[in-house]
Amino acid sequence: MELWNLGNKLILLLFVVVAAYFRTADPSPWFVVFFLIYVALNLIEPLLKPIYLKRAAVITLIAYLLFCTFYVQSDFVLLLALSLYELASAYFRKRIPVLVVMAVPLLIIDQQNLFPLYAFIALLVFFNGNYAHRYTNKILRQDQQLDKMRNDQEKLTKRLHENQEFIRASEYTYKLEERNRLSQVLHDGVGHSMTGALIQMEAAKVMLRSDLGAAETLLQNAIGISKEAIEQIRLTLKNIKPPVQQLGIHRLKAGVEAFGSKSGLRTTVVHDGEMERITPLQWKIIQDNVTEALTNTAKYASASAVHVEVRVLGKLIKAVVSDDGRGEAKIVKGLGLLGMEERTAAVNGTIIADGTRGFSVTTLMPLEDA
Numbered sequence: 001m002e003l004w005n006l007g008n009k010l011i012l013l014l015f016v017v018v019a020a021y022f023r024t025a026d027p028s029p030w031f032v033v034f035f036l037i038y039v040a041l042n043l044i045e046p047l048l049k050p051i052y053l054k055r056a057a058v059i060t061l062i063a064y065l066l067f068c069t070f071y072v073q074s075d076f077v078l079l080l081a082l083s084l085y086e087l088a089s090a091y092f093r094k095r096i097p098v099l100v101v102m103a104v105p106l107l108i109i110d111q112q113n114l115f116p117l118y119a120f121i122a123l124l125v126f127f128n129g130n131y132a133h134r135y136t137n138k139i140l141r142q143d144q145q146l147d148k149m150r151n152d153q154e155k156l157t158k159r160l161h162e163n164q165e166f167i168r169a170s171e172y173t174y175k176l177e178e179r180n181r182l183s184q185v186l187h188d189g190v191g192h193s194m195t196g197a198l199i200q201m202e203a204a205k206v207m208l209r210s211d212l213g214a215a216e217t218l219l220q221n222a223i224g225i226s227k228e229a230i231e232q233i234r235l236t237l238k239n240i241k242p243p244v245q246q247l248g249i250h251r252l253k254a255g256v257e258a259f260g261s262k263s264g265l266r267t268t269v270v271h272d273g274e275m276e277r278i279t280p281l282q283w284k285i286i287q288d289n290v291t292e293a294l295t296n297t298a299k300y301a302s303a304s305a306v307h308v309e310v311r312v313l314g315k316l317i318k319a320v321v322s323d324d325g326r327g328e329a330k331i332v333k334g335l336g337l338l339g340m341e342e343r344t345a346a347v348n349g350t351i352i353a354d355g356t357r358g359f360s361v362t363t364l365m366p367l368e369d370a
Contacts, residue, residue, distance in 0.1 A: 034072050038064065038079065051090075058087045074114060080105045081122040085129050099126055185236055193229035197222040248283035249275055249310065255291060256308050263298045265323075266305040273312025277367055282347060286310060286319045286363060289340045289351075293321035293361040296336055301325030301359050312367070317349075319363040328355035337361075 041064060045057040061083045068076035081102055088101035102122045109115050204218035253269045260267035278286075290308055297306050303325030311318045331337075331353050340361065341351045349365035 031073050031075075034068050034076070038068070038076075055087065055090055058083055058090075062087065069108070074109070074111055077105050077109055077114060078118055078121055081118065081125045085125050089129065089133065095126075095130055102126060182236070190229045190232055190236075193225050193232065197225040197229070200225065248278060248280070248286070251283075252287055252290060252308070252310065255287065256294065259291075259294045259298075260306075263294075265298065265303060267308070268305075269308045269310075271310045275310075275312060277312055277369060278310075278317055279368055282317060282365055282368075285343050285347060285349070285365065286317075288343055289319065289361070289363045290321055292336045292340055297321070297323045297325065297359065301327075303358065315367055317363075317365045317367060320360060322358060322360035324358045327358050331355050 038061070041057070041061055045054060045061070048054050048057055062080065065076050065080050065083065069080075084102045084104070085098060088098040092098050092101075099122075102125070105118060105122075106115065109118060200218045200222035204215040204222065207215040207218065249271055256267050256269050259265070294306060294308075297303055301323045303323035306321065306323040309318075309320050333341075333353075337351070337353060340363070344351050344363055344365060347365050349363060352362040352364065354360045354362075
């Protein structure tokens with residue numbers, strides 16, 4: 001706003017000088033002196049920081065211009081419009097009172113040729129200042145919105161870090177609890193069983209020379225107890241081990257999400273069908289092919305989003321990686337695509353690459369139990 005005031009004052013000063021030169025046949029010799037004093041006072045005003053000093057400087061300028069208008073040359077009245085606008089804008093928010101204050105000098109103008117000239121300058125300063133005022137307020141509102149958005153972003157980032165720390169702490173706590181549970185199961189079940197079997201075998205060792213039948217019975221009991229303990233270990237491990245389909249799709253989702261975080265691309269993963277029919281070897285091939293396709297997308301596609309889907313159809317497994325990049329009309333098979341074809345061919349599958357709409361790579365494999 002201060003730059004606008006300085007620019008307007010400069011233009012207005014030049015206009016008044018030209019108007020005074022052509023309008024007055026014999027201008028006052030003191031006109032230049034008082035005019036330079038006015039310029040000096042205007043240069044002092046922007047240097048004042050406190051608002052009350054700025055307003056005092058504007059009031060001083062108005063008083064000085066009134067003095068010059070009555071006692072030096074009447075053309076100084078033309079400079080009143082801008083100073084009155086500055087002063088009135090500081091006290092009135094509505095525009096009409098500002099315009100009324102700017103119109104006051106019309107009452108003291110005694111020369112008819114100055115009347116329309118001042119009215120023109122006053123209207124020009126009013127509308128120009130009003131526009132600059134609205135523009136400045138708009139910029140201030142945008143700055144406030146940006147500050148608010150920046151603060152919100154900082155809060156969200158802080159909350160995200162806190163959530164990540166909470167997730168890591170929760171995962172660690174869960175692992176400790178799971179390890180503690182597994183240790184307790186092995187101690188209470190397997191440990192006690194193996195201890196009982198060991199006692200039976202020690203007793204059988206003592207009775208081998210004195211009572212062979214009793215020793216054989218004790219050894220048979222120890223064998224039975226050991227079998228039960230081994231079966232309990234097998235059941236415990238079976239209950240702990242996640243199903244193949246859950247392990248496969250979770251690993252795939254984790255890999256795609258990690259890729260999205262590093263590359264900045266939006267990623268989505270969907271699956272449909274009987275995931276349990278996919279074998280561990282087929283999951284390995286899907287994981288490797290998806291990783292290779294994602295790497296190619298990040299390098300060459302110029303894409304903003306990539307989509308991964310795994311579907312179990314009637315007799316086929318279908319895994320697709322597609323992006324919204326530039327695509328390729330003529331596909332040249334590089335090492336990555338050839339490697340995908342070799343991996344898939346090992347399980348009698350095939351690869352289909354399409355570059356017409358973005359770029360997509362489809363892995364098709366037959367189900368082993370189909």
